[in-house]
Amino acid sequence: MEADHGVPGAEGEALFGGQLLVEIEAWEGGLHVGLCSDLTPEEERFQGGLAYLRSFILSGRVVAPKSQRGRSIELWVSLVGPEVRFGPEDLDEVGQIQLHSREAPAPEFRGRLFLPESGLVFAATCLSTNWKYLNILTFDERDGHASVSSFSFSSIIHKSLEAWVARD
Numbered sequence: 001m002e003a004d005h006g007v008p009g010a011e012g013e014a015l016f017g018g019q020l021l022v023e024i025e026a027w028e029g030g031l032h033v034g035l036c037s038d039l040t041p042e043e044e045r046f047q048g049g050l051a052y053l054r055s056f057i058l059s060g061r062v063v064a065p066k067s068q069r070g071r072s073i074e075l076w077v078s079l080v081g082p083e084v085r086f087g088p089e090d091l092d093e094v095g096q097i098q099l100h101s102r103e104a105p106a107p108e109f110r111g112r113l114f115l116p117e118s119g120l121v122f123a124a125t126c127l128s129t130n131w132k133y134l135n136i137l138t139f140d141e142r143d144g145h146a147s148v149s150s151f152s153f154s155s156i157i158h159k160s161l162e163a164w165v166a167r168d
Helices: 115-130 161-167
Strands: 017-036 050-062 071-078 096-101 109-116 133-142 146-155
Touching: 017 115, 017 161, 050 115, 050 133, 050 161, 071 096, 071 115, 096 133, 109 115, 109 146, 115 146
Parallel strands: 071 109
Antiparallel strands: 017 050, 017 133, 050 071, 096 109, 096 146, 133 146
């Protein structure tokens, strides 16, 4: 199959080149409480039979790299408890980002980030007061998908990123 080099993230072309800076335009906290179905695995049940999900949905625009600048992105930040393990033998990423097809409605990128549940109050407070940017480091970029190795929030574009953002 021939690569489509007109679509960023097509086979053989990196989506972000290892880093993505997003300006946060809006966020919403989500909470779902309900009874689990018989199909819900035991390890996903809270207190035996409750579905209890807390999350944030962040909406924004890509600031850098230039090849993606201005594109819309929506990220689901889901909380993970101490039972979720990270490392070579467990989860090897703290999120994922996917490029949507040209036919799909906005946002152009969608993704998921994992946040330890102990950071819930801090994240909600800072999102509501001063966080404006989200810096994401990626790896394994291929076929319109990237894995996330780390992410950080800030109220300003850090000085170390200013030259990268300003590049033509």
